[in-house]
Amino acid sequence: MIEMARKAAAHGEQTVLFIDEVHRFSKTQQDALLSAVENRVVLLVAATTENPSFSVVAPLLSRSLILQLRPLTADDVRTVVQRAIDDPRGLAGRVPVDPDAVELLVRLAAGDARRALTALEVAAEAANPVTVEAIERSLDKAAVRYDRDGDQHYDVISAFIKSVRGSDVDAALHYLARMLVAGEDPRFIARRLMILASEDIGMADPTALQTAVAAAHTVQLIGMPEAQLTLAHATVHLATAPKSNAVTTALGAAMADIHAGKAGLVPAHLRDGHYSGAAALGNAVGYKYSHDHPDGVVAQQYPPDELVGVDYYHPTGHGGNAKSAAVCSGCGRSSAGKGRTVMKTFTDDEMNELLSAPKPYSVVILKRGPDFGSANTPAIIWEHGRRNFALRHEGVLAVVLPITDGSEVCGSACPPGPSTTPSPS
DSSP, X not given: OHXXXXXXXXXXXXXXXXXXXXXGSOHHXXXXXXXXXXXXXXXXXXXXXXXXXXXXXXXXXXXXXXXXXXXXXXXXXXXXXXXXXXXXXXXXXXXXXXXXXXXXXXXXXXXXXXXXXXXXXXXXXXXXXXXXXXXXXXXXXXXXXXXXTXXXXXXHHHHHHHHHHTTOHHHHHHHHHHHHHTTOOHHHHHHHXXXXXXXXXXXXXXXXXXXXXXXXXHXXXXXXXXXXXXXXXXXXXXXXXXXXXXXXXXXXXXXXXXXXXXXXXXXXXXXXXXXXXTGGGTXXXXXXXXXXXXXXXXXXXXXXXXXXXOOOOOOOSSTTHHHHHHHTTTTTOOSTTTOOOEEEEEOHHHHHHHHHSSSOEEEEEEESSSBOOOTTSOOOOHHHHHHHHOOOSSOEEEEEEEOOSSOOSSGGGSOSSSOSSOOOO
């Protein structure tokens, strides 16, 4: 064909080459067209039901004008169906068709007139008049526009993930059902749920990942169709769970530092010291074992020198992130640049002693019964917390941070009075 086009071009004739279903051409076959297209030997017109960005090689695509043919509207399909009912080349009015049956055809066609006409033809051969029941019998299932290798595959899974992320459980179930009816691989859906559980929920609900992993395992064990319920179970859990991308952004920030060359040497006291001669090199010397301390947390330098004071993880106040925020509000981090932080449960006497100490402290009360407070909560002194949160006398979990810049002990949280240092009762 290309050779014939070359001969025609030599006589000033333009050859139009039409290729239907061009996505079925291999990359090698598509590359063979490139020279003829580039040298204007042929005017190539190609049609495909696939996304050309995925199915057509880039060099050919870059030399093409892409025209997207969109699905017919409901009114367009209705016009085509009605014409087939009335036209002499169709049913010519010989077989009555109920209006409700026409509407069902329009709905099931999903923009594909051929689907509607095929269903109408099958129903007209089996029933007179054509009713809704006859149309339903002529179709095994609704025309779900879904191609596992094309746009619909990516569009529907994208909408599914975004609906779960957006906590719209009904929309999420719709897209899940759409994929299942179209025959999507349930393992693919399960994998995407596992990714979402860490990416969009994380510590806001640590059980979300457990549910997603269990769902993926169950899909492997029991298969379809029973696995549909498991996927729905996981979808509902993840869609209704509190959301947080704090883990995602924290990892991204840490990796950005690595790519920027901020790796640094592992601090000597954290290095491996199990072998003979390690101590002579200074490895593991001075390491403080967390479990030897009453609260199981010890402040020492953990990051390399270049990253002392780094702050990657910023938990939100959503769901379990509130507790995560409490634990991560500074505990165990290096005193260099951030100040030594302690988290423990204080009694009244301990809190009174702390607040009367000459060194000013900021006290963030974190927990007493129901959760309140987070890493972003203003400093709350004991007396202020007792007044506003009806705290009991014992067992209050607090984070104590030294004030190193000369600021007030409690800032805006202090009760009115001449002194910023409280005298607890």
